[in-house]
Amino acid sequence: MKRTLQGASLAVLALALAGGTAIADTSGKRIALSNNYAGNSWRQAMLRSWDKVTSQAVADGVVAAADAFTTAENQVTEQAAMIQNLVLQGYDAIVLNAASADALNGAVREACDAGVVVVSFDGTVTEPCAWRVTYDYHSMGTAQIDFLAEHMPQGGKLLEIRGLAGVIVDDDISRGIHDGVAANPQFEIVGTVHGDWDQAVAQRAVAGILPSLPAIDAVVTQGGDGYGAAQAFAAAERPTPLIIMGNRQDELVWWKEQKDKNGYTTMSISSAPGVGTLAFWVAQQILDGQDVPKDIIVPLLSISQDELESFLETTEPGGVANVEYTLEDTQGVIAKAAP
Template sequence: MEEQMHLSKSLSLGVAAIALLCANSVMAQVADGDTSTMKIGFSNSYSGNSFRQVMNQSFEAIAKQAVADGVIADYGMVSANNNVTEQAGQIQNMILEGYDAIAILAGSDTALNGAVRDACDAGITVVVFAGTVTEDCAYNVNYNWASMGKQEIDFVAGQLGDKGNLLEIRGIAGDSTDKDISDGLHSAAEAYPDLNFVGTVYGQWTSTVAQKEVATVLPTLPDVDAVVTQGGDGYGAAMAFAASGRKMPIIIMGNRQDELAWWKEQKDANGYQTMSLAATPSVSQIAFWTAQQILAGKDVPKKVEVPLLTINGDDLDAWLAATPVGGVANPTYTQDLVVKMIDANKNGDPLPATPAPNQ
């Protein structure tokens, strides 16, 4: 009897330990050090397009709420109009103004190194996001662009039974993000020898440019089963195929409102299936919370990979309803969700999914 009781107690303790381990694996480990007297700044290299403007609005919304909640004392925002000399000067001003952390969307991976080093030497936490600097004192919050290409290829292969002809729409020639996405596409396609790239155009991440370039190349191509993209180009590609009279291929969308609206129309009319994925302007909120958590004492890796926003057919209606005409799907990143991203990077776990609106 005593042996059975001992075994029962051991099993109970084991179950409790497993339950605690499971709970800790899903609960965000939020650092609670006092940051209520601290200031967090945002240096944006450019604010001249709608994506960057929404990025600024997203940062300000979360920072303003953090001030109201007593999480931080103040915040500040500056934009450099694509001038790295001006951006470096603005960062130097933030150093003099006593900011405790600065989130930076850098206009160059090297030209800001001096200003970044000066900030670090002054004891300021620097978080560079949606890009990089080569100064290694900075934390880096960024996407894995190659994984975007892999997601697209794996989806297309699944829909086409691992074989078919692909048209690739790239971004801007010479851009590092364009290269990373394209390299990811072609690397992933090596696993599917019957997927063939039959054409490539540069759409410059712009619907009208993509439409023109696809329309120009289509007469030279065989049947196209799928179009792999980089964002902002899906609707233009769809319009080019519609005008050509060809069968509509699978076109990967990029979370713009016009892309989501067109996808819904086709889905409702004939069951059209695709997926949509892209970066989000509100990645600035991830940078904000990463900086705040570092200030609060959390152990944060120097490199934090963040998830692209992926929209599937089940979530399409919710994201479309939440995305303004002319806009792009843009979730709000809470402190809890960002801490889960940080913990996933620390532990080598899958990144948490971004929940659809109202979930």
């Protein structure tokens, strides 16, 4: 029954075919992106993906507007005020990357009460009236250990680089890693540092803890920190362990260099910044009157040894490996999320 339709100008038609219900026309609807931070390459890629996909949707008349707004200081109060302004400006839906999981609930509740659809993603909110588009971060942890178990059946000593302390994503990934290690007792985590998802911070933290550690066989990470870890190992004149990579271009380039030099094998697992475009289509589908479950799980972006070159080709220098979603992709993801 699956139809492949090229061109977003047919998106509305595709919607009618796939949805099977009457079209509630969204061409007059306006969707806003409320974003809390723009200061790293992931967020820049997210904003570019949003701009690319939504401007096409606007040009095709799927929606009337899809404007992006970013707070200057990554503050909860600032974003709460922004959400209130967006409601007053009459947007029909707000796609939200939130500065806090619960501190924005009041503003989100007000938006819902005013009849505005709120779809949160990446930084999601706990307010029940909002939709949540999330990655299964727990599986991001277990997938790394599964990969290691396959490539290092004899096991080994692991260094864990965590993200930003206090953020739920960091807890979820770390729990996944620890659950994976519990299921594969041949692995042992001998050190843990917080790299804040940042190359420079990860490099410094790893350089600090390395002298106290025995030989490390593999480094499990949360993305964005693999290259920094590799630099710290090189600076300490230690052999380079198997480091799980994220999706930043510099990480992939480093991996490619090692692969060409000595057949270095690893994997990359990460959240693609194009998830924002999926949240956009989810909002459009809700406005269209479709029945969308409140929690939608998005598959993680995983790159294997063989796929490395093709992803490198499509990833610009300084950018991140990315996947953008079409309306059809989104409908597939929604269908999977439905009970």
